[in-house]
Amino acid sequence: MPDMDSVKQSKDYYLDIPQNMAAFFLKGSGSLGWGMENRLARIFNPTSGRTVMLAIDHGYFQGPTTGLERIDQTILPIVKYADSLMLTRGILRSLIPSYQNTPTVLRATGGISMMSAELSNEQLAMDIEEAIRLNASAVAIQVYIGAKYESQTIINMTRMVDQAMRYGIPVLGVTAVGKDMARDARYFRLATRILAELGAQIVKTYYVDEEFDTVCSACPVPIVMAGGKKLPELDALTMAYKAVQEGACGVDMGRNIFQSEKPAAMIQAVRSVVHNNEKPENALDLYRDLK
Numbered sequence: 001m002p003d004m005d006s007v008k009q010s011k012d013y014y015l016d017i018p019q020n021m022a023a024f025f026l027k028g029s030g031s032l033g034w035g036m037e038n039r040l041a042r043i044f045n046p047t048s049g050r051t052v053m054l055a056i057d058h059g060y061f062q063g064p065t066t067g068l069e070r071i072d073q074t075i076l077p078i079v080k081y082a083d084s085l086m087l088t089r090g091i092l093r094s095l096i097p098s099y100q101n102t103p104t105v106l107r108a109t110g111g112i113s114m115m116s117a118e119l120s121n122e123q124l125a126m127d128i129e130e131a132i133r134l135n136a137s138a139v140a141i142q143v144y145i146g147a148k149y150e151s152q153t154i155i156n157m158t159r160m161v162d163q164a165m166r167y168g169i170p171v172l173g174v175t176a177v178g179k180d181m182a183r184d185a186r187y188f189r190l191a192t193r194i195l196a197e198l199g200a201q202i203v204k205t206y207y208v209d210e211e212f213d214t215v216c217s218a219c220p221v222p223i224v225m226a227g228g229k230k231l232p233e234l235d236a237l238t239m240a241y242k243a244v245q246e247g248a249c250g251v252d253m254g255r256n257i258f259q260s261e262k263p264a265a266m267i268q269a270v271r272s273v274v275h276n277n278e279k280p281e282n283a284l285d286l287y288r289d290l291k
């Protein structure tokens with residue numbers, strides 16, 4: 001029996017206040033549906049609009065990469081500083097505790113090793129049900145624009161976008177560069193734009209010194225910057241700083257964090273650059289203080 005006595009007689013419908021209809025904060029992401037936007041908002045900090053994604057998926061074709069030989073020893077202690085973790089399902093299941101709360105971006109392509117003559121010959125290596133089972137916040141698909149298996153890798157991505165759209169899971173399109181390809185803004189404008197046009201909700205690309213701002217500007221969805229090979233800490237922090245100042249919505253860095261002498265200090269320094277617009281020199285001071 002409803003307790004009518006406790007129902008308040010006067011109610012406030014705030015008739016003079018329009019309902020708050022805040023736009024979704026990420027570029028090009030306002031028409032994706034609640035579930036997908038919610039997953040994106042787990043990856044990207046809604047206050048800064050940026051993410052520090054920690055990439056540890058290198059083993060999918062390189063095996064035990066330097067710094068990732070024992071992920072339980074080197075990565076687990078720093079996961080708490082990452083906004084999201086990019087990794088394979090094998091590492092997730094075997095080494096990442098299921099009670100940890102960092103959103104995950106699951107690599108969903110593979111099929112080659114570093115011994116392969118043609119790295120672009122990748123296939124889909126995971127289906128969307130596995131991503132759902134593992135509670136992924138996004139899936140990552142590598143695309144080799146201009147390489148021998150360009151078309152195959154593009155179709156890998158569009159197939160995954162079609163599957164993932166059914167469940168509101170974002171796809172991170174990763175622009176991979178073949179061994180001999182020039183990495184300039186012209187190439188990355190082409191590659192990032194193709195990935196976005198074909199459905200990726202986030203695009204990962206490398207930084208280039210010239211015209212990186214035009215790469216970000218021409219890509220209608222958020223770009224995250226890949227770190228690339230290990231650099232001196234100041235150089236890596238400078239690259240991350242320039243990338244976000246020139247329009248990237250964060251970083252997806254691996255080696256420049258986990259191959260640093262002090263990964264925990266480095267990821268916190270990267271965070272200060274990405275989320276607080278800290279200048280690289282100040283971030284380096286922070287790195288040294290935390291070391």
Ligand code: 5RP
Nearest residue numbers: 055174226227228253254255
């Ligand atoms: C490879 C990837 C890796 O996740 C990425 O390159 C790793 O990051 P980093 O280059 O910073 O070590 O997507 O295609």
